[in-house]
Amino acid sequence: MRKIAFGYSTRCNIRCSHCVAAGDIPDNKKMELGKAKQIIREMAVAGVAGISFTAGEPFIFFDDLLELVALCRELNIYTRVVTNSYWAKKPEKAEQQLGLLKECGLSQLRLSYSRWHQQHVPSGNILNVVRGCRKKDIDYFVSFVTDFSEEDDAYEQFLRDNKLKFFPEPVIYAGRADSFDRESIFTDYQENCCAMNPYLAPDLNMYACCDAGSHFTTTNFFLLGNLKNHTIEQLFIKSETNSLYNCIRSMGISTIASFSGVSAREIVTYRKCELCKRLFDSPELLVKLQEAGGSDLQTWVR
Ligand code: SF4
């Protein structure tokens, strides 16, 4: 099933210091509404069955969001909206906006929550949204972004105390978080496979990875192309047939790192996206991996 993260706009009302989606320079790109609708129609033809509205804060353009969600329902596309919940200061307001989204056919809401988000948005807003979702029968979950430090215990406890459905997500050290100090880690030897759903940015660039990969600007390894020059179908096919992308999906980053000469002792000290950056954002290593991706790497299986 084809799914995509849809960046209608990179504008956000707050400035989280860990934001993977933004660098130091404010980035306020936005698609034209008509263009976004045309692209969604083309996505439906290309067999896209799920769209996650993300990037900046989608509720800033709430009326546009309603139209886009309604169009997705008409085209039988599952929709998720990722939000920081800034708009839910009052329970009544939250309920009203959720009611409108429900009428337009929203499938699921993902609430971003962390000690960085909550410097700007009161935790009570999250409760207002969850209560509204329960009343309006909207599926939701909380994405609890954490660096696993003790500082985050109180934030996790808040979610538990309020019986919210949540999933911890590790901070990705890219974008603004790239400058964060980080603890050394020593992981289990994980495969580190990625599903790799593509990401469409407001400037119509499409990337094979919707997380840190769009920031690998030395090689632009994950950049598939721009919709001004390619069709959605062409860019999906590129994502699905690239042998190295498929190795990331099937064998995982750790096996590729081991194949390319990184020692096992070193691999377990890397976070997944950082190991990915070491492999694929280095022009020399990338050339070698691209040569191997066609044959040698693909036979490097148990
Ligand atoms: S992490 Fe999300 S809410 Fe925070 S600045 Fe980035 S886009 Fe906005």
Ligand code: SF4
């Ligand atoms: S490991 Fe690579 S492909 Fe997977 S999410 Fe991170 S940057 Fe993207």
